[in-house]
Amino acid sequence: xxxxxxxxxxxxxxxxxxxxxxxxxxxxxxxxxxxxxxxxxxxxxxxxxxxxxxxxxxxxxxxxxxxxxxxxxxxxxxxxxxxxxxxxxxxxxxxxxxxxxxxxxxxxxxxxxxxxxxxxxxxxxxxxxxxxxxxxxxxxxxxxxxxxxxxxxxxxxxxxxxxxxxxxxxxxxxxxxxxxxxxxxxxxxxxxxxxxxxxxxxxxxxxxxxxxxxxxxxxxxxxxxxxxxxxxxxxxxxxxxxxxxxxxxxxxxxxxxxxxxxxxxxxxxxxxxxxxxx
Amino acid sequence: xxxxxxxxxxxxxxxxxxxxxxxxxxxxxxxxxxxxxxxxxxxxxxxxxxxxxxxxxxxxxxxxxxxxxxxxxxxxxxxxxxxxxxxxxxxxxxxxxxxxxxxxxxxxxxxxxxxxxxxxxxxxxxxxxxxxxxxxxxxxxxxxxxxxxxxxxxxxxxxxxxxxxxxxxxxxxxxxxxxxxxxxxxxxxxxxxxxxxxxxxxxxxxxxxxxxxxxxxxxxxxxxxxxxxxxxxxxxxxxxxxxxxxxxxxxxxxxxxxxxxxxxxxxxxxxxxxxxxxxxxxxxxxxxxxxxxxxxxxxxxxxxxx
Numbered sequence: 001x002x003x004x005x006x007x008x009x010x011x012x013x014x015x016x017x018x019x020x021x022x023x024x025x026x027x028x029x030x031x032x033x034x035x036x037x038x039x040x041x042x043x044x045x046x047x048x049x050x051x052x053x054x055x056x057x058x059x060x061x062x063x064x065x066x067x068x069x070x071x072x073x074x075x076x077x078x079x080x081x082x083x084x085x086x087x088x089x090x091x092x093x094x095x096x097x098x099x100x101x102x103x104x105x106x107x108x109x110x111x112x113x114x115x116x117x118x119x120x121x122x123x124x125x126x127x128x129x130x131x132x133x134x135x136x137x138x139x140x141x142x143x144x145x146x147x148x149x150x151x152x153x154x155x156x157x158x159x160x161x162x163x164x165x166x167x168x169x170x171x172x173x174x175x176x177x178x179x180x181x182x183x184x185x186x187x188x189x190x191x192x193x194x195x196x197x198x199x200x201x202x203x204x205x206x207x208x209x210x211x212x213x214x215x216x217x218x219x220x221x222x223x224x225x226x227x228x229x230x231x232x233x234x235x236x237x238x239x240x241x242x243x244x245x246x247x248x249x250x251x252x253x254x255x256x257x258x259x260x261x262x263x264x265x266x267x268x269x270x271x272x273x274x275x276x277x278x
Numbered sequence: 279x280x281x282x283x284x285x286x287x288x289x290x291x292x293x294x295x296x297x298x299x300x301x302x303x304x305x306x307x308x309x310x311x312x313x314x315x316x317x318x319x320x321x322x323x324x325x326x327x328x329x330x331x332x333x334x335x336x337x338x339x340x341x342x343x344x345x346x347x348x349x350x351x352x353x354x355x356x357x358x359x360x361x362x363x364x365x366x367x368x369x370x371x372x373x374x375x376x377x378x379x380x381x382x383x384x385x386x387x388x389x390x391x392x393x394x395x396x397x398x399x400x401x402x403x404x405x406x407x408x409x410x411x412x413x414x415x416x417x418x419x420x421x422x423x424x425x426x427x428x429x430x431x432x433x434x435x436x437x438x439x440x441x442x443x444x445x446x447x448x449x450x451x452x453x454x455x456x457x458x459x460x461x462x463x464x465x466x467x468x469x470x471x472x473x474x475x476x477x478x479x480x481x482x483x484x485x486x487x488x489x490x491x492x493x494x495x496x497x498x499x500x501x502x503x504x505x506x507x508x509x510x511x512x513x514x515x516x517x518x519x520x521x522x523x524x525x526x527x528x529x530x531x532x533x534x535x536x537x538x539x540x541x542x543x544x545x546x547x548x549x550x551x552x553x554x555x556x557x558x559x560x561x562x563x564x565x566x567x568x569x570x571x572x573x574x575x576x577x578x579x580x581x582x583x584x
Contacts, residue, residue: 006349006374111506129340130368241342248343 007242010128010251013136013195014234018204020143021192022226023150024185025209026219027161033079033091037189037205039099040075040182041198044190045124046102047071049109072190075102076182080175126194128238128251139191146184157181158219197252203259204230211266215273233262302438304353305378307362308335309553310417311355311388311426313563318430318448322441328369331555332529336502338365340372348373351384352437355430358387359394359414386433388426392416395483418552418570419484420460423563427452459564463571464489470578475524476517476545478531481552485570495522497535505535517543524577526550529557546577 004011028036051067075098082094150157159167160177167174193201208229212222237255241248301322306312312327319325326347329338348354348369354377356362370378377384394412416422431449435442467489474492475482480501486493495516499509516522523545525536536547550570551557560566 006345006372111503125339127340129342129345130372132368132371245343245346248341250339250341 007129007238009131009133009136010238011235013128013131013139014238015231016136016140017143017192017195018208018230018234019227020147020188021201021204022208022230023147023223024188025205025226026212026222027157027181027185028205029209029213030161033095034206035092035099036079036095036182037185037201038198039095039102040072040079040186040189041124041193041201042099042102042106043075044068044072044186044193046106046109049106053109053113068190069187072186073183076179076186079182080178083174083178124193124198126197128196128200131195135195139195142187142191146188149180149184153180162219199256200252203256204234207233207259207263211263214266214270229262229266233258301441302352302434303347303350304355305347305351306355307338307357307366309555310423310563310566311357313554313561313566314423314427315353315355315430317452317562318427318445319434319441320444320448322438322444323434329553331551331553334530335361335553336364338362340365340369344369345372348378349375351375351378353384353386353433354378355386355388357414358389359411359416361414384437386430388429389414389416390429391425392422395487396480413480413483415481415552416484417563418482419488420456420463420567421488422484424453424456427456455564459567463567466571466575467491467578470575473524473578474520474522475526475574475578476513476522476539477526478528478536481528482526482550489571493526497525497532497539505532510535510539514539514542517545524548524574526574528552546580548573548577550574 024037028034045068047068047070048064050071051064054067055064078098079095082091084091156172156177160172160174160181164174189201189205192204196204208226209222211229212225215225216222234255237258238251240258241251241254301324302319304312304315304319304323304325306315306325306327308329309327309331312325315323315325328344328347329335351373354370356366370380376382379385389411394414394416396413398410417426427449431445434445438445471490472492474495475486476495476497477493478497480493480496480498482491482493485491495513497505497510497513499506517539522543525540525545525547527533527536527547527549528551529549533547533549539545540547549557550573551560551566554560554562554566557566557569560569
């Protein structure tokens with residue numbers, strides 16, 4: 001059976017890893033900071049580029065992982081500081097600017113070395129087909145850790161995302177909690193990007209959350225709907241690209257297209273629900 | 279949702295194609311090795327190339343079929359000079375096939391028996407995207423293709439003894455053809471001996487050495503690094519000073535950059551390719567080299583008559 005022989009770990013990755021991303025998606029969609037994941041991934045990538053150039057020019061081992069972690073934290077600080085309420089400047093604009101500047105900065109930094117191109121590609125264009133046992137288990141362990149933090153502190157995080165006014169009234173230090181939120185989110189996004197690539201991260205984050213929001217008001221129900229959508233679409237995308245041998249579809253883009261189809265189906269269901277509900 | 283599950287079930291039921299043929303199943307990293315394997319293997323082998331002819335062989339993105347093909351392969355042919363260093367190892371790891379692991383009898387290194395150029399004295403990435411084992415674009419010297427063909431015939435014979443007479447036969451036909459064509463190519467390019475040409479990447483060193491051209495000027499400031507404005511300005515000066523009138527570009531390289539330079543210097547941009555299939559009507563190695571040699575000669579000839 002080639003399916004489990006060759007594709008066991010990609011399949012397990014698709015089943016085990018997106019769950020936490022779907023949860024973060026609920027927050028991200030509610031806060032209206034849709035592109036923050038791409039910006040965080042790009043900042044982490046910039047960190048790797050900086051580490052590579054330092055390594056190439058000053059010798060010694062380049063601490064790429066440490067540097068990407070450091071930059072992720074910088075990004076988290078940046079995003080928690082820019083959660084302000086400006087009448088004319090939405091936070092999404094700041095996120096876009098951070099994204100494009102860090103992407104351009106990465107290119108500028110990389111022009112000083114040759115090695116970086118591959119590193120940058122492997123960082124932003126993960127390929128699910130090539131994922132192995134160690135990577136899946138290591139990432140899963142990280143996600144379990146982060147899930148425990150969020151489970152313990154869920155009231156805080158949910159209030160900050162879903163009831164911002166209440167949180168402000170209560171005098172909660174939004175900045176501090178946002179920082180924790182963005183650091184954990186950044187860790188999830190950067191590790192997920194390395195396995196699945198940028199497009200899939202975005203799809204896993206946003207589409208299940210939007211489907212949940214279309215079909216339910218309750219957070220728990222939304223989460224369950226989101227998990228179902230992510231699981232079915234992810235597995236279907238992987239199987240389609242593997243099993244239709246004549247077409248030899250690239251896995252990531254196929255799955256992203258399927259997410260588009262899933263969203264259409266969910267919108268149809270939502271429309272029916274509105275129409276027939278009293 | 280129900281319909282979706284149905285589609286899913288249908289997909290699972292599509293039977294996986296089984297290769298029943300007894301011949302050798304060969305995977306080549308790039309189309310040049312695939313073409314040589316077809317020439318030597320003939321009907322007895324099935325050959326698949328991973329990188330497309332128009333794709334940059336330094337970067338190849340995995341598809342499911344690549345892993346499946348590697349999983350079923352008897353033989354994997356690679357350059358042996360780290361051309362595929364950025365992408366081959368994880369594919370082979372994912373394929374779980376002991377026939378094609380490094381060091382296995384089915385893992386063929388094209389560079390065996392070939393004298394590589396540009397072997398770096400000092401390994402330092404600040405010099406660009408250099409290949410530690412030397413310049414891997416050696417098949418552009420036609421005589422090296424003869425060495426690789428011989429090597430392939432040896433490997434095929436070892437792994438499929440029954441087919442050996444056929445492989446030997448194909449090899450001698452290939453070698454004869456190579457001798458004939460080589461004379462023609464040498465004659466075609468002979469009038470331009472010593473002429474300097476510009477190339478995008480350091481791909482044409484072996485070709486230039488064989489045909490007595492000079493290919494020491496590159497649009498890339500360092501291998502793998504995209505052209506920067508100051509570097510291009512220096513190249514323009516150099517081209518004007520040395521009267522260089524031909525720029526070679528491959529399908530996956532920036533033709534636009536070459537055209538801008540051509541606009542400044544009056545040079546001609548020539549489309550060439552290392553891989554059979556990368557230019558129109560070049561199904562095999564000979565037709566590809568015909569096309570390369572003829573377009574380069576034509577461009578150099580046009581310069582002369584001006």
